[in-house]
Structures are given as structure tokens and as C-alpha cells.
Amino acid sequence: MNQRYPSVLLENAVNEFARLPGIGRKTALRLILHLLRQDDTLVDSFAQSLIALKHEVKYCKVCHNISDAEVCPICLDKSRDSSTICVVENIKEVMAIENTMQFKGQYHVLGGIISPIDGIGPADLEIESLVKRVSHGSINEIILALSTTMEGDTTNFYIYKKLAPYDVKVSMIARGISIGDEIEYADEVTLGRSILNRTLFNESYRM
Amino acid sequence: MNQRYPSVLLENAVNEFARLPGIGRKTALRLILHLLRQDDTLVDSFAQSLIALKHEVKYCKVCHNISDAEVCPICLDKSRDSSTICVVENIKEVMAIENTMQFKGQYHVLGGIISPIDGIGPADLEIESLVKRVSHGSINEIILALSTTMEGDTTNFYIYKKLAPYDVKVSMIARGISIGDEIEYADEVTLGRSILNRTLFNESYRM
Numbered sequence: 001m002n003q004r005y006p007s008v009l010l011e012n013a014v015n016e017f018a019r020l021p022g023i024g025r026k027t028a029l030r031l032i033l034h035l036l037r038q039d040d041t042l043v044d045s046f047a048q049s050l051i052a053l054k055h056e057v058k059y060c061k062v063c064h065n066i067s068d069a070e071v072c073p074i075c076l077d078k079s080r081d082s083s084t085i086c087v088v089e090n091i092k093e094v095m096a097i098e099n100t101m102q103f104k105g106q107y108h109v110l111g112g113i114i115s116p117i118d119g120i121g122p123a124d125l126e127i128e129s130l131v132k133r134v135s136h137g138s139i140n141e142i143i144l145a146l147s148t149t150m151e152g153d154t155t156n157f158y159i160y161k162k163l164a165p166y167d168v169k170v171s172m173i174a175r176g177i178s179i180g181d182e183i184e185y186a187d188e189v190t191l192g193r194s195i196l197n198r199t200l201f202n203e204s205y206r207m
Numbered sequence: 208m209n210q211r212y213p214s215v216l217l218e219n220a221v222n223e224f225a226r227l228p229g230i231g232r233k234t235a236l237r238l239i240l241h242l243l244r245q246d247d248t249l250v251d252s253f254a255q256s257l258i259a260l261k262h263e264v265k266y267c268k269v270c271h272n273i274s275d276a277e278v279c280p281i282c283l284d285k286s287r288d289s290s291t292i293c294v295v296e297n298i299k300e301v302m303a304i305e306n307t308m309q310f311k312g313q314y315h316v317l318g319g320i321i322s323p324i325d326g327i328g329p330a331d332l333e334i335e336s337l338v339k340r341v342s343h344g345s346i347n348e349i350i351l352a353l354s355t356t357m358e359g360d361t362t363n364f365y366i367y368k369k370l371a372p373y374d375v376k377v378s379m380i381a382r383g384i385s386i387g388d389e390i391e392y393a394d395e396v397t398l399g400r401s402i403l404n405r406t407l408f409n410e411s412y413r414m
Contacts, residue, residue: 004305006280006298007273013260016253020238026391029299031227035257036264036273043261046223047254050242053220054250057243066214066243073213091213092236098211184233 062133064109064126066091074098074106081105083140086195087130087159089113089152092184093145100192105143108133113146113155122158130159134166141169143198147182160201170201269340271316271333273298281305281313288312290347293402294337294366296320296359299391300352307399312350315340320353320362329365337366341373348376350405354389367408377408 005011010032017028035043059065060072063085067073074080074094084105088094094107110125133139142163146152160170174197183191212218217239224235242250266272267279270292274280281287281301291312295301301314317332340346349370353359367377381404390398 004302006301007260007264007275009256009260009264009275010273010298013256016256019249019253021241022234023238027229029302031230032257032260033297033299034228036261040261042226043257046226047257049216049220049223050239050250050254053214053216053239054243054247057214057216060213066217068214068216090240091217092240094213095211095236 060109063107064111064129065094065107079104083138084143085130085133085139085141086143086145088145089147089183096184096186096188096191097145097195100188100195102192102195105141108142110146110155113149113151114158115151125155127159127162131162131166134163134168137167139168141171143195144170144172144201145183145195149182156201171198172201173198267316270314271318271336272301272314286311290345291350292337292340292346292348293350293352295352296354296390303391303393303395303398304352304402307395307402309399309402312348315349317353317362320356320358321365322358332362334366334369338369338373341370341375344374346375348378350402351377351379351408352390352402356389363408378405379408380405 005014013032014025014028017023017031018025020028023031035046058067058070060067060075061070062075063072065072065074081104085108086097086103086105087108087110088097089110089112091109094109097103097107108126108130110127110130112120112125114120114122114125130142134142142159144156144159146155156172163170173191174194186194212221220239221232221235224230224238225232227235230238242253265274265277267274267282268277269282270279272279272281288311292315293304293310293312294315294317295304296317296319298316301316304310304314315333315337317334317337319327319332321327321329321332337349341349349366351363351366353362363379370377380398381401393401
């Protein structure tokens with residue numbers, strides 16, 4: 001439907017909103033008309049929170065998780081096991097795993113998975129810095145907690161091969177999560193159990 | 208799920224986004240992580256478009272539609288029939304009716320419908336200004352094009368009674384749209400036909 005908007009300002013705002021994934025033009029219009037009914041201060045704080053996030057957010061120097069400081073609270077936490085590192089795609093998975101309260105190690109956020117179709121190769125991800133962390137020698141185990149998709153498998157293999165020269169155990173979270181599902185949508189019990197029942201990389205792939 | 212966010216900035220942005228209707232915290236997080244992957248300029252223009260809209264948008268002095276000027280293009284259009292006014296809830300309905308290309312009159316945007324449950328009474332809507340437009344005497348017909356819900360019916364009745372003292376025909380769009388459906392989601396053919404086949408207010412309600 002070729003919508004004609006009564007205001008250029010409105011059309012601009014709809015265009016900006018409709019760029020977001022999963023937001024169509026009708027939804028964008030609905031959200032914007034909702035914002036128009038709110039106080040000025042509310043809309044300003046909405047817009048400012050996005051600007052502040054985009055300009056001021058930091059990424060932890062160690063694990064690349066989003067952080068307000070140079071090093072994130074999880075990496076700074078002395079009570080956590082720094083010899084076990086859980087490799088995840090994104091911060092959503094860190095949050096999901098933290099919510100299971102089954103994992104007391106640290107994380108490494110790749111920032112994505114290898115996906116040739118989206119033009120994402122190993123160099124676009126934080127894989128080199130993972131190898132560097134492992135090469136320092138104080139890490140016993142790497143737990144791969146990527147989505148059980150073809151891209152996840154590819155990334156698992158790539159990391160496994162990159163870590164082969166080092167004396168480190170590489171494990172994967174248990175495949176309690178059905179193939180094709182995404183980790184962030186798994187329920188907490190399944191996700192927590194899959195961390196406890198992780199299997200050695202070789203056994204997982206029957207090599 | 209009691210999510211713990213690794214960054215206060217991130218949490219603030221998620222909170223702001225999750226205030227929007229129909230946007231939960233998981234969707235908010237997904238949208239924000241998408242924005243984080245974009246260029247700074249893109250996020251800035253997104254935020255600025257909202258601020259600009261909120262602070263600079265005007266409402267047409269005549270019909271209360273959103274407008275960039277004091278009087279909207281539809282009210283200024285001399286080729287349109289200024290003796291027929293279509294009363295709608297919101298600008299979404301103006302856009303939907305304009306898209307049918309079946310209506311050549313003008314509009315009056317109420318800014319909502321009477322809904323006691325949401326605390327919206329007649330005084331919160333542009334009903335007085337509609338009566339004022341009618342009282343100037345150059346209007347032949349008022350077409351009520353509100354949603355066919357209980358709130359819509361209530362508002363129809365209220366406006367009908369308010370306009371009773373004046374020499375003006377009050378009609379309603381045909382109930383081709385099933386009861387309970389919202390006007391903005393009707394298809395263009397049905398919506399266009401319902402404008403052409405409008406019935407007199409009395410006949411619609413069998414009074």
C-alpha cells in the first residue's frame with residue numbers, strides 16, 4: 001500500500017522506525033502515534049537513551065561483552081572460575097546463561113557466528129582474541145555455546161581447529177536443545193542442564 | 208524472567224523501548240542490539256527524527272490532522288468538498304480513507320474515541336471544535352467513520368446528540384466492516400465501499 005503521510009516529519013520518523021528488523025510501516029506508525037501521545041520528556045528520554053547507548057557504550061576488553069567500564073563485572077568477579085570460558089555469539093546468550101545460574105566461569109562474546117551468506121567471516125568475529133586468551137595458558141576448558149544451526153556448527157569447528165595446538169579442553173553444551181533452535185529462546189531448565197551435561201567436542205561430532 | 212543487563216546504558220535503552228505498546232523486553236533487546244550494529248549516524252538520525260517529530264509537528268487548526276503547517280493540505284485543497292466532513296478517530300484512519308480514493312470531502316480528527324475504561328471522555332476529544340465547525344453553517348453532511356466497537360458506538364451517539372440542534376445530515380460508513388474490527392486494518396475495497404454506501408445515522412441504529 002502506497003501510504004501518503006500528512007506530514008514529512010511523521011514520514012521521516014516512520015521511515016526510521018521501519019528500518020528496524022520485524023517492524024513494518026503500519027507497526028512503525030502505531031508506535032510513533034503512541035510516542036506522540038506521550039510527554040515531550042518521555043520521547044526525549046527515549047531518543048537520548050539510544051544516543052547515549054550508541055556513543056557511550058563500551059565493550060569489555062577481555063570478553064567483549066557490552067559493559068559500562070573497560071572490563072565487565074563478570075570478568076572482574078574474583079569468585080568466578082577464570083579457567084573456564086563459555087564462548088557465545090552475543091550478549092543475549094550471556095544474559096540467558098547467567099539467568100540459569102548454572103555457570104560460574106567467564107565468557108567470550110564472538111559478536112556473531114560465521115555466516116558466508118551474510119558476509120560474516122572469522123575475521124569479523126572475536127576469534128583471534130579468544131585464541132590469545134587461551135595462549136596465555138591459564139585456561140583449562142572452553143565451552144562452546146553457539147546456536148545448533150549450520151552456522152553454529154561451522155563456527156564450532158573453526159574455533160576447535162584454531163585451539164587444537166593448545167592444551168585446552170574444548171567442550172560443547174549438551175544438545176538438549178533441538179537442532180535448529182536458537183539458544184536465546186531456550187527455557188532456563190533446558191539451557192541450564194545443557195551446560196551441566198556438556199560433552200567433549202570429539203564425542204559430540206562422533207569423530 | 209528477571210534479566211540482568213551487563214550495562215546500565217543498555218538497560219536504560221531496553222526499558223525505554225519496552226514502554227512501547229506490543230514491544231516486550233526481548234524484542235526491545237533485539238532491536239537495540241540491531242541498532243548497536245549500525246553506524247552512529249543511523250542511530251542519531253533515528254533518535255533525531257523522533258525528537259524533531261515530537262517538538263516540531265503541528266496539528267491542523269481546522270481538522271486536527273497531523274500537519275507540517277498551520278492548516279493541512281487536505282483542508283487547503285480547494286478541489287475538495289468542504290461541505291462534507293468525515294469524522295475519524297486518528298490520522299491512521301485519514302490515511303486509510305485517503306488510500307481508497309473514494310472520498311473527496313474533508314476530515315475531522317477526534318484524537319481518540321470515548322473510552323471510560325481508559326479515562327477518555329468527550330472533553331479529551333476534538334468534539335467541541337467539530338460542533339463549532341458545524342455551527343458555522345456551511346456543512347451539509349457529517350460522516351461518522353469510527354471503529355465498529357462499543358467505544359465507537361458510544362462516540363457516534365454522543366456526536367449525533369451534540370449535532371442534533373443543527374441542520375446537518377449525520378451519516379455513518381456502511382457496516383460492511385465486521386463488528387469488532389478496527390478501521391485501519393480493513394482492506395481498501397471494503398473501506399471504500401463502506402464510504403460510498405454510508406447510511407443515515409437513524410437507520411443504522413434502527414431508531
